[in-house]
Amino acid sequence: MVISIDGVCVFLGLDVGKAAHHGHGLTPAGKTVFDKPLPNTEPKLRAVFDKLRTKFGTVL
Numbered sequence: 001m002v003i004s005i006d007g008v009c010v011f012l013g014l015d016v017g018k019a020a021h022h023g024h025g026l027t028p029a030g031k032t033v034f035d036k037p038l039p040n041t042e043p044k045l046r047a048v049f050d051k052l053r054t055k056f057g058t059v060l
Contacts, residue, residue, distance in 0.1 A: 009057030012049070014038065021045075025052060025059075 010033060015022040025034030034052060039045055052059045 005060070007058050008060045010034070010052050010059045012052065012059050023048065027056070 005028075008028065010025045010027060012023055012025045012034065015024075019040070021038035021040060023034055023036065023038045024032065027033055033056065038048060049059055
């Protein structure tokens, strides 16, 4: 099985904790574009994804 990542502009890794989350976003070239604590509510997390999508394109 081959999975295509063509079109992905930011890979966002999430470290999920009980009290706090942290995100680290990389471009396909390996440039860090996001590295900071994340909010702990769904609406605020969605806002982070939306902001990254608006600035860079597709977020995975």
